[in-house]
Amino acid sequence: MPRPIRIDFVSDISCPWCIIGLRGLEIALERLGDAVEADIHFQPFELNPAMTPEGENIVEHIGRKYGATPEQSAANRATIRERAASVGFTMAMTDTSRIYNSFDAHRLLYWAGIEGRQAALKHALFDSYFTNGEDISDHAVLIAAAARAGLDTDEAQAILTSDRYAAEVREAERLWQGRGIQSVPAIVIDNRYLISGGQPLESFEQALRQIAAEPVQA
Numbered sequence: 001m002p003r004p005i006r007i008d009f010v011s012d013i014s015c016p017w018c019i020i021g022l023r024g025l026e027i028a029l030e031r032l033g034d035a036v037e038a039d040i041h042f043q044p045f046e047l048n049p050a051m052t053p054e055g056e057n058i059v060e061h062i063g064r065k066y067g068a069t070p071e072q073s074a075a076n077r078a079t080i081r082e083r084a085a086s087v088g089f090t091m092a093m094t095d096t097s098r099i100y101n102s103f104d105a106h107r108l109l110y111w112a113g114i115e116g117r118q119a120a121l122k123h124a125l126f127d128s129y130f131t132n133g134e135d136i137s138d139h140a141v142l143i144a145a146a147a148r149a150g151l152d153t154d155e156a157q158a159i160l161t162s163d164r165y166a167a168e169v170r171e172a173e174r175l176w177q178g179r180g181i182q183s184v185p186a187i188v189i190d191n192r193y194l195i196s197g198g199q200p201l202e203s204f205e206q207a208l209r210q211i212a213a214e215p216v217q218a
Helices: 016-035 057-068 069-087 103-115 118-131 139-148 154-158 166-178 201-212
Strands: 005-011 036-044 186-189 193-196
Touching: 005 016, 005 201, 016 036, 016 069, 016 118, 016 201, 036 103, 036 118, 036 166, 036 201, 057 069, 069 139, 103 118, 103 139, 103 154, 103 166, 118 139, 139 154, 193 201
Parallel strands: 005 036
Antiparallel strands: 005 186, 186 193
16 A cells, blocks of 8 residues: 655746756656555745845856856756756756746745646746746746636736735745745755655655655644
8 A cells, every 4th residue: 555645845947957856756756666655745935035126147146145156067067957857857048048026926826736737837947947948937938827727817927916825825934934944955855854855756765665664643
């Protein structure tokens, strides 16, 4: 009988290591087969909550925020592209890519969780941003991602043109920050175990096998 596990995946759409970590986790779960039955909940985290509507060039942003030179930024992107490719994801960011505000994307993800389409929307948003280079603060981009995820586009537009789910997203952000999450991805399993960062899929697999072998706590 599969071991049921709850996974809270705390992440941001604008975080490249988050899609790398997600794909590693998903592949690890596939390798475990019917050893576990995972219930994944995507939780919001904003790396750049004060980002302006027009966004910011990625090289300028990384330089300002972390002190990286353009050469260091390019080398980091090359590493990220290789890691993403190793888990089957196309990372197409260049030195002209931009960082955007992700709050509305998180509002849609909250709604998608209610609709049972959260994972599909999460992947669609990652594709929009990292593979297609689209502006994930643009409502047209978000609605198109919702459509690809099998969600109702009229409802998506209604949500985006209102403040619906804003309070819920803010509350969830405060909750996870209050639990000590300061960087993403942060993968919390059964509210007991924390896996931080875009770990290799082998690390996810090893951790999941160990957890699956433990008795379920009441």
